[in-house]
Amino acid sequence: MYAFTFERPASLDEAAKLAAAGAKPLAGGQTLLASMKLRLSAPEQLADLSGCPELTGIRREGDALVIGAMSRHVEVANNADVKSAYPALADLASRIGDRQVRAMGTIGGSVANNDPAACYPSAVLASGATVVTTKREIAADDFFQGLFATALEEGELIKAIRFPIPKQAAYEKLRQKASHFPLVGVFVAVYGSGVRVAVTGAGNGVFRHAGLEAALTKSFTPESAAAVAIDDSELNSDLHASAAYRANLISVLAQRAVAKALG
Ligand SMILES: Cc1cc2nc3c(=O)[nH]c(=O)nc-3n(C[C@H](O)[C@H](O)[C@H](O)COP(=O)(O)OP(=O)(O)OC[C@H]3O[C@@H](n4cnc5c(N)ncnc54)[C@H](O)[C@@H]3O)c2cc1C
Secondary structure: OOOOEEEOOOOHHHHHHHHHOOOEEEOOOOOHHHHHHOOOOOOOEEEEHHHOHHHOOEEEEOOEEEEEOOOEHHHHHHOHHHHHHOHHHHHHHHOOOOHHHHHHOEHHHHHHHOOOOOOHHHHHHHOOOEEEEOOOEEEHHHHEOOOOOEOOOOOOOEEEEEEEOOOEEEEEEEEOOOOOOEEEEEEEEEEOOEEEEEEEOOOOOOEEOHHHHHHHHHOOOHHHHHOOOOOOOOOOOOOOOOHHHHHHHHHHHHHHHHHHHHO
16 A cells, blocks of 8 residues: 555544545445555545444435445345335345445445446436435436446535335346456336336446336336347447347346346
């Protein structure tokens, strides 16, 4: 490691001031510390968010679940309110990475990082959730902006994510054996206004699939998902899988997710 200073603010106000002055927020360090070790990131100051009580806690607010940014994956997976109101979200959290990653990784860190193969962004986007920050509220549709890019401004911190509770939902992924990240993941969520489908791992960042959404809003069945042709022209092709393979996975995982949501 190279030299840097480390602060542990005891309140969100203090953390926001440090971030506004250029400190890099540190959540569970599952991405940030690894990228510092690799010299891909070299902040001069870290602001550890784990001492800010305002960023913790999971609560139900009417028809929504509000999850504090510093909630660890294991907390979301085991929380009684999440398990009863939004079991698909608890299930997603319970299958992120491995035990160590789930013990340290946070929902805020995952969403801020916006890794193109991360699980949470697909739930946030498929739920039409709201990202609550120190400055404003950002709709999921406006938040994710491609490879590791989000609408967050310099110094802006995620406080919480507000998820509207769906009627039915499910997440299916194919795990990469080495990293445990999804090769492709598909989250489907049914709301009164229609079905939302978000795909991770297949493109330049998480995205909604209009064809699957239209078909599943008409008829929420695996057969309906199977009938949708998945265009592979803008999907990733790399040493792990071709674009055509990823397109096939989107179809298969969407069918499985619908079957799972139907119970
Ligand atoms: C081996 C391994 C396997 C993994 N497998 C999966 C997987 O299967 N699925 C999956 O989804 N993820 C996976 N992850 C990622 C993991 O779940 C973490 O959530 C992710 O690495 C982010 O880490 P973190 O929460 O510790 O945030 P950090 O690493 O501390 O921070 C990540 C970034 O977010 C910024 N940040 C953090 N909190 C905030 C905030 N509140 N406001 C603004 N910016 C903030 C930081 O400054 C940094 O830029 C895996 C990670 C590892 C190491």
